[in-house]
Amino acid sequence: MEATDKRYTEDGTTDVHGRPAVRKNTGNWRACPYILANECCERLAYYGMSTNLVNYMKDRLNQGNAKAANNVTNWSGTCYITPLLGAFIADAYLGRYRTIASFMIVYIIGLILLTMTASVEGLKAPCNHGVCDPTTAQTAVVFVALYLIALGTGGIKPCVSSFGADQFDESDESEKKRKSSFFNWFYFSINIGALIASSVLVWIQNNVGWGWGFGIPAVVMSIAVVSFFLGTPLYRHQKPGGSPITRVAQVIVASLRKSGMDVPDDKSLLYEVADKESVIQGSRKLGHTDEFKFLDKAAIVTQEDKNPVSPWKLCTVTQVEELKSVVRLLPIWATGIVFSTVYGQMGTMFVLQGNTLDPYMGPHFKIPAASLSIFDTISVIVWVPIYDRIIVPLARRSTGRERGFTQLTRMGIGLVISIFSMVAAGILEVVRLRIVANHNMYDSQAYLPISIFWQIPQYFIVGAAEVFTFIGQLEFFYDQAPDAMRSLCSALSLTTVALGNYLSTVLVTVVTGITTRNGKLGWIPDNLNRGHLDYFFWLLAVLSLVNFVAYLLIAKWYTYKKTTDEEFDYGSSSELGTQG
Known part of the structure; x- marks a missing residue:
């Protein structure tokens, strides 16, 4: 064969x-x-x-x-x-x-x-x-x-x-x-x-x-x-393909050992095996890129590098580029944390807000506050076919790219949409607190005279943002990961959700600590009718806006990976990524 x-x-x-x-x-x-x-x-x-x-x-x-x-x-x-x-x-x-x-x-x-x-x-x-x-x-x-x-x-x-x-x-x-x-x-x-x-x-x-x-x-x-x-x-x-952590460590150690050497101008002089397959099992060869030149030192061939080659002294270009690919992903990864913090509010602050609203549908049936997340789900179910069957073909005609949008552009659109979900939640909380004041229901255990279904817009907007950002992340991290590190890079993208949840915990803890000084109830007391949950939503909206600005700068800097068995036509991502 x-x-x-x-x-x-x-x-x-x-x-x-x-x-x-x-x-x-x-x-x-x-x-x-x-x-x-x-x-x-x-x-x-x-x-x-x-x-x-x-x-x-x-x-x-x-x-x-x-x-x-x-x-x-x-x-x-x-x-x-x-x-x-x-x-x-x-x-x-x-x-x-x-x-x-x-x-x-x-x-x-x-x-x-x-x-x-x-x-x-x-x-x-x-x-x-x-x-x-x-x-x-x-x-x-x-x-x-x-x-x-x-x-x-x-x-x-x-x-x-x-x-x-x-x-x-x-x-x-x-x-x-x-x-x-x-x-x-x-x-x-x-x-x-x-x-x-x-x-x-x-x-x-x-x-x-x-x-x-x-x-x-x-x-x-x-x-x-x-x-x-x-x-x-x-x-x-x-x-x-074997331990990716070991391969990363080998590149770092080898580059440090040769830190005093200069990388040759002719990159074909850097070390790579002659075989079609790379030395990493299950991985294609990767072409050289110009960023992080210090790491290229790990692939400089010296007279001391004799067979058998020690991977702790000399690494292939593919192994070096594998580490570069991960390093390039990290800033993009970091910008997903605030988005995940916004996403995490559906399981916490949205539910607590909904617990105070009128849940009845007719005289007997009432919908639990946690069930409102169904509208986030419905939003995703509606938007996925629309994106796949309508938006992508339309964008393809405009941009000429097979995917319609670049992956980076797709994620950026989702980050913008997520800001409006926090704005919608904050506006609803302002209205809710006005009703509390108008009806003097500060200490009432009864539901407020406002339907829980007014929460639908904030859930629906989060769902739309997911279709752009989370699905874009799934594809981007798989596509840009080295072949032998795709599970690890997929896991890396998932950690934004983890850190987003942890950031939410930190924000709640800090906000509670600061706003409860001198005996005050704070923004998020057990009795939300006497709190200011709207301030917390405004805080997240501002953080999301700052995060998007940072994302724009990082995305313009990003360079897509290339493999040696395909023509590299992606170039620099000066247009929020130029991958087709």
């Missing part, structure tokens, strides 16, 4: 038996329904448990508003930090398929334990007249279950989207175009799961019981496992 044989994929992927993947029998859209169904079920389980978690903390663990919100954001943040561990294991040792399979088991164990804390006597907190009084041990078991789930999700989140994208061979133009659409429909499947979770499951938790509300996600997660394994014969697999 020759490498150019069109029967086989040309990106190094293999079938389930480790043989070169046959193009017509594996991958492409034929393999994706199993991956998308797995992701839909897993997200249904996750959001079914997390969407209403702030109310579970308040009602069953007897925690105040600020403490409950911080516990949820801390846990949610951890769910987006653990992917770094799962991604490292996938890229270095197990591969994406086996990593997903292993961590799903941990995930299910956590869900089962959480279900038991809400349904099994002794583990369930005792409640009298609506007031629960959990023991320290009972509270601890809840958090053990939650953080087992956080660990389990760490092996799934960074690998599933990358594993799905692996099913499309970039060397084939038709498959390359389909891969771009895959990320849109991947995010669409996430939100189908979230739609069911934020409507049906939240209603079950509030009206039937938390045992059923957590038990159903455990069952659904089991279905996700079955779906994933059913597609096994069709999957394409990228070989793990």
Whole structure:
């Protein structure tokens, strides 16, 4: 078999038996329904448990508003930090398929334990007249279950989207175009799961019981496992390339050892193996770029560099460029943190705000505040097809680029949209506080005479921002990552959500500390009718605006990666990125 044989994929992927993947029998859209169904079920389980978690903390663990919100954001943040561990294991040792399979088991164990804390006597907190009084041990078991789930999700989140994208061979133009659409429909499947979770499951938790509300996600997660394994014969697999941390360390050490040397003007003199494949298993060669020239010193060949070559003294251009690619991603990555802080308000401040509003639909049915996130989900479900089928073709005619917008432009549009979500939330809070004053309801436990459905615009705007920024991030970090570090770079993009949640916790803590001095109630007291939650939303709007300005400067500086087996026509991103 020759490498150019069109029967086989040309990106190094293999079938389930480790043989070169046959193009017509594996991958492409034929393999994706199993991956998308797995992701839909897993997200249904996750959001079914997390969407209403702030109310579970308040009602069953007897925690105040600020403490409950911080516990949820801390846990949610951890769910987006653990992917770094799962991604490292996938890229270095197990591969994406086996990593997903292993961590799903941990995930299910956590869900089962959480279900038991809400349904099994002794583990369930005792409640009298609506007031629960959990023991320290009972509270601890809840958090053990939650953080087992956080660990389990760490092996799934960074690998599933990358594993799905692996099913499309970039060397084939038709498959390359389909891969771009895959990320849109991947995010669409996430939100189908979230739609069911934020409507049906939240209603079950509030009206039937938390045992059923957590038990159903455990069952659904089991279905996700079955779906994933059913597609096994069709999957394409990228070989793990060894520890990316070791390779990064080798480039740094080798460049430091040769810090006194000058990089030759002729970059062809830098070290690279003569073989078609790079020394990194499962990775194509990368072409040289001019940034971070100090790192090029690691590829300078000296008389002391003899066979066998020590990777701690001499690295290939591909290995150097692998590190450069990650370094270039970091500033773009950092600008996603504030966006994720805005996104995180849907599970905390939006819910607390909604708890005070009139939830009734007719005389008997009322919608839980946490269920309003359904409108974020509906927004995504509406916007994904519009973006994929209408906006992209229109933008393609205007820009001439296959993707319509560059990935950087797409993310930037989402950052702008997110500012308006905080403006909408702040305006609603101003109106809410005026109604409190007009009706003298400062200490009233009754719902305010304003419908909870006035929250819909802020949720809907966040959903629109997600379609541009979060999906753009998924594609951008996969596309710009070195082949052997794609899980890790996908995990890196997810950590913006983690740090966004942690930043939210820091902001709430700092704001509460500053605004409660001298005996004041502060912006976010337990009784929001006497607080100023609107000030918190204005703060986030200003931070989002500053973040967007920083993003514009960083995006103009960014240079896209190039591989040696394709023509490099991306150039500098002086127009918010010039990738087609």
